[in-house]
Amino acid sequence: MPTAPGQSKFQIDLRRHLRGQNISDNLIHLICEIAEASKYVINAVRTGDLGVAGTSNLYGEEQLALDVLSDRIMRKRLIHSGVVCNIASEEMDEIYQAQAQADGLYSVAYDPLDGSSLVDVNLAVGTIVSIYEGCDLLQPGRNQVCAMYILYGPRVSLVYTVGDGVHEFTMNNLMEFTLTRENIRMQPEGNIYAPGGLRNKYAPGVEKFIQHLEAKGCKLRYSGGFVPDINQVLMKGKGLFMYPALNGSPNGKLRVLFELNPMAFIIEHAGGSASNGQIPILDIVPESLDQRAPIYIGCKADVEQAMSFVNAG
Numbered sequence: 001m002p003t004a005p006g007q008s009k010f011q012i013d014l015r016r017h018l019r020g021q022n023i024s025d026n027l028i029h030l031i032c033e034i035a036e037a038s039k040y041v042i043n044a045v046r047t048g049d050l051g052v053a054g055t056s057n058l059y060g061e062e063q064l065a066l067d068v069l070s071d072r073i074m075r076k077r078l079i080h081s082g083v084v085c086n087i088a089s090e091e092m093d094e095i096y097q098a099q100a101q102a103d104g105l106y107s108v109a110y111d112p113l114d115g116s117s118l119v120d121v122n123l124a125v126g127t128i129v130s131i132y133e134g135c136d137l138l139q140p141g142r143n144q145v146c147a148m149y150i151l152y153g154p155r156v157s158l159v160y161t162v163g164d165g166v167h168e169f170t171m172n173n174l175m176e177f178t179l180t181r182e183n184i185r186m187q188p189e190g191n192i193y194a195p196g197g198l199r200n201k202y203a204p205g206v207e208k209f210i211q212h213l214e215a216k217g218c219k220l221r222y223s224g225g226f227v228p229d230i231n232q233v234l235m236k237g238k239g240l241f242m243y244p245a246l247n248g249s250p251n252g253k254l255r256v257l258f259e260l261n262p263m264a265f266i267i268e269h270a271g272g273s274a275s276n277g278q279i280p281i282l283d284i285v286p287e288s289l290d291q292r293a294p295i296y297i298g299c300k301a302d303v304e305q306a307m308s309f310v311n312a313g
């Protein structure tokens with residue numbers, strides 16, 4: 001986006017930046033509402049109850065009080081935005097219909113607080129969001145019209161793409177998101193890797209790939225939070241995150257709708273790639289809300305190399 005004379009691009013706020021994209025007013029409004037909701041999620045993360053909620057989500061995982069609260073914050077804001085039809089969340093059992101299908105509406109899938117079990121040890125966590133036009137949430141990730149995440153680390157940052165570049169905003173001391181990096185691009189290959197899951201449950205090809213990375217001198221950089229781990233790969237522009245199939249968990253752990261699709265859309269639009277080992281993540285046709293898949297995501301050459309090891313077995 002062109003910068004007005006005398007104005008630093010670091011003063012461009014999210015709404016102004018969105019107005020420079022070729023998107024509808026409804027989508028601008030929706031993205032800004034999600035950014036507003038994230039401010040309440042941060043507040044919950046900083047000061048909320050660290051205990052369990054006493055309930056479980058659709059994966060049978062125990063929900064923390066923070067998972068439930070973050071989910072309510074996000075859902076309420078989406079409902080009140082007036083531009084949302086269907087809502088799906090990692091913390092809800094089924095699709096919530098905010099309003100009946102009508103022109104100009106969007107549907108949203110989100111993980112309200114990814115990495116919530118890291119809050120009590122004060123590691124970084126985040127919110128991940130995927131937006132589609134219309135009311136269908138079970139469609140390939142390639143059809144997303146916006147993917148974004150908000151990272152709650154030492155600083156709070158928001159990264160989004162509407163298909164025309166990947167842009168980072170950082171929260172300032174007025175709690176506004178202002179542009180800090182525009183058109184972020186990944187390098188073709190890198191030297192850091194973030195491997196999820198238990199290594200003694202990796203298939204032989206994945207284990208050989210890890211040994212190859214170690215022999216090459218790649219640095220292990222895994223925090224256990226998907227948002228900060230992806231953010232590191234994206235911001236440094238180099239490296240790879242993976243959560244492979246595990247012995248006993250052939251689809252890995254991470255969820256296609258709430259975690260993989262939005263991150264794959266962002267990384268692809270920054271020049272990287274994301275695969276489940278066979279096909280691009282964004283080409284998976286989801287059959288259910290709780291679908292999981294293995295993922296290899298990051299610099300193109302690194303993902304290709306992972307594929308050759310994994311598929312050689």
Ligand SMILES: O=P(O)(O)OC[C@H]1O[C@](O)(COP(=O)(O)O)[C@@H](O)[C@@H]1O
Pocket residue numbers: 090111113114115116117195196197198224225226227253
């Ligand atoms: O501890 P593991 O098995 O490496 O899994 C870590 C992964 O699980 C997650 O914590 C799953 O997300 P939730 O916290 O939303 O369940 C990711 O953030 C992370 O990449």
Ligand SMILES: [Mg+2]
Pocket residue numbers: 090111113114115259
């Ligand atoms: Mg998650």
Ligand SMILES: [Mg+2]
Pocket residue numbers: 067090111112113114115116
């Ligand atoms: Mg979660």
